[in-house]
Amino acid sequence: MGPRGDAPSARFRAVAVTASLIAVVLLELFAVSAPPVKALNVAIHLYGRFNPPTGWSLNPAGASDPGPTLSVNQGDHVIMNLTSEDGTPHIFWIDYNGNGAIDTGEPESPQFTGTTMFSFDALQAGNFTYWCAIHKPTMRGTWVTNASGTTLPQERPFDYGPLLIAAIASAAVILAIVIWSRRRRR
Numbered sequence: 001m002g003p004r005g006d007a008p009s010a011r012f013r014a015v016a017v018t019a020s021l022i023a024v025v026l027l028e029l030f031a032v033s034a035p036p037v038k039a040l041n042v043a044i045h046l047y048g049r050f051n052p053p054t055g056w057s058l059n060p061a062g063a064s065d066p067g068p069t070l071s072v073n074q075g076d077h078v079i080m081n082l083t084s085e086d087g088t089p090h091i092f093w094i095d096y097n098g099n100g101a102i103d104t105g106e107p108e109s110p111q112f113t114g115t116t117m118f119s120f121d122a123l124q125a126g127n128f129t130y131w132c133a134i135h136k137p138t139m140r141g142t143w144v145t146n147a148s149g150t151t152l153p154q155e156r157p158f159d160y161g162p163l164l165i166a167a168i169a170s171a172a173v174i175l176a177i178v179i180w181s182r183r184r185r186r
C-alpha cells in the first residue's frame with residue numbers, strides 16, 4: 001500500500017488509541033474517588049482525682065496535674081472510659097474555644113463518681129485544654145486533635161496526582177501519534 005492507503009488506517013489507529021486512553025483516564029478517575037478511608041475508633045481510659053495527688057492519668061494511681069497529653073486524629077471516634085479514683089464527682093470536658101466555659105459542641109462527659117463511658121467524634125482539629133469541669137482550674141491537660149486529610153471523607157481534598165500523570169501521558173502519546181501519522185502522509 002502507498003502513503004494514501006496508510007492515511008485512513010493511521011487515523012483509525014490514532015482514534016482507537018485516543019479512545020482507549022480516555023477509557024484509562026476515566027477508570028483512573030473512578031479508582032481515585034474510590035471508598036474513603038474510615039475514621040478509627042480510639043479508646044482512651046483516663047483516671048481522674050481531686051484528692052491529692054490531684055490530676056489525670058492513663059494508669060491507676062499515677063495522677064499528675066497537668067495530666068497526660070492526649071492526641072487523636074481528626075475524624076476519629078473517641079471512646080473514653082473515665083474513672084474517678086477518689087469517689088469525687090468529675091466531668092471530663094474539652095474547651096475547644098478556650099473561653100473557660102462549657103459551650104455547645106464541646107465534648108463533655110456525664111458527671112461520674114465511678115467509671116463511665118463517654119464517646120464523641122473528634123471533628124475539630126487543634127490543640128486544646130481538657131479539664132474537669134468541676135475542679136477547674138485544677139485537673140487539666142492538653143488535648144491534641146491532629147488535622148488529617150485522610151480520616152475525614154467529606155473534607156478530603158480530591159487527589160489530582162494520578163489523574164494529572166495519566167493526562168500528561170495521554171497527551172504525550174496522542175502528540176506522538178499525530179506527529180507520526182503526519183510524517184507518514186508526506
Ligand SMILES: [Cu+2]
Pocket residue numbers: 048049050089090091132133134135139
Ligand atoms: Cu474533678
